[in-house]
Amino acid sequence: MTPKNLLDSYIIPAASSPDSLPSNAEEQARLDSLVNSVAKAIEFTWTSENEGMAKDGVFMRTASPAFKFEYPLGSKKAAISYPGQVMRMKTPGDVHFFASVGDIPEGMKLEDFGPKFYAQALKNSGSNIKVISNKEIALKCGTKAYRTDITWLWNNSLPMTTFLVSGYKDGKFIFIAAHPGKNQNKAEPIVQSLTFK
Numbered sequence: 098m099t100p101k102n103l104l105d106s107y108i109i110p111a112a113s114s115p116d117s118l119p120s121n122a123e124e125q126a127r128l129d130s131l132v133n134s135v136a137k138a139i140e141f142t143w144t145s146e147n148e149g150m151a152k153d154g155v156f157m158r159t160a161s162p163a164f165k166f167e168y169p170l171g172s173k174k175a176a177i178s179y180p181g182q183v184m185r186m187k188t189p190g191d192v193h194f195f196a197s198v199g200d201i202p203e204g205m206k207l208e209d210f211g212p213k214f215y216a217q218a219l220k221n222s223g224s225n226i227k228v229i230s231n232k233e234i235a236l237k238c239g240t241k242a243y244r245t246d247i248t249w250l251w252n253n254s255l256p257m258t259t260f261l262v263s264g265y266k267d268g269k270f271i272f273i274a275a276h277p278g279k280n281q282n283k284a285e286p287i288v289q290s291l292t293f294k
Contacts, residue, residue, distance in 0.1 A: 111271055139184075141174040149183045149196070156184055156196065162266040163294035168287050192284045195273035201270050208233065210263045210270060211245025219259070223251045238292045240264055251276075262288040265286065 105176060129221060141151040149158040151174070166246040185195035189209040202214055212228045219226050230246040242264035251257045263272035273291050275284035 124218055131245065133227045141184075143174075143177055143184050151184060151186065156185060156186075158196075158198075159294075162198065162269050162271055164196075164271055164290050165264075165294065166196070166211055167285065167290040169283060170272075178217050186257050188287075189284055192275055192277045194273065194274045194284065194287050196271070198269050198271050200264055201268060207241070207263065210265075210272070211243055211247070211261050214270075215245065215259075215261055215272065215274070216247055216261070217248065219249055223249045223257070224253045225250045234262070234289075236262075236264065236293065238294075239268070240293045242291065244288070260284050262291050264293065266293050 111268040130239040131188050139152075143149060145160075147158070147160040149156060149160075149224045151168065152174075154170045155165055155167055165277075167189075168186060172186045175187050175193070175195075177183075177195075178281075179197070180192075180281040181197040183196050185193070185200055187193050205214055206245075208231065216226050216228055226247060226249040228245060228247050230244070232244050234242050234244045236242050243264055245260040245263070247261065249257050249259065255278075257275050257276055257278070260275055261272055261274045263270060265271075269289070270294075273288045275287050277284035
């Protein structure tokens with residue numbers, strides 16, 4: 098393919114279209130395979146190994162409260178940006194996700210954590226915050242948790258959806274949040290894979 102054909106066939110239509118170009122499943126599988134072969138050897142630690150370490154697509158915290166969850170191979174480490182965050186990463190598709198641990202706010206029921214505590218905290222980063230779903234779920238380990246989905250405008254301009262799974266253990270809250278732009282199908286498995294140990 099010549100550079101002009103590439104420009105006319107892919108780059109200009111992608112830049113001018115409000116929609117994504119049709120996916121190429123075969124090439125996506127090939128790219129995923131290449132990313133996976135390189136990513137398996139990468140290991141990340143933020144503050145200490147027992148506070149949390151990411152390796153081979155699994156983040157694991159052994160300090161109390163202990164938990165783990167899965168993330169896409171090829172994800173990159175990002176700097177912790179808020180108190181209570183124990184890890185923060187970005188997937189190959191630019192979905193930002195992180196885990197936080199902290200003291201349960203006094204009198205805060207688990208079912209209110211996402212819609213009241215977390216949604217309120219989003220006001221520091223954006224506007225038009227709307228809780229579109231808040232449901233009780235059971236984690237793979239059988240622990241009761243809540244899945245909260247929130248739409249909002251980051252920096253008062255960029256539409257975002259946040260997927261949040263939160264639970265309480267050992268007097269602490271634990272949550273995993275993912276902020277997908279367009280790749281929502283890559284974010285849901287991350288938050289849904291939370292498991293307490």
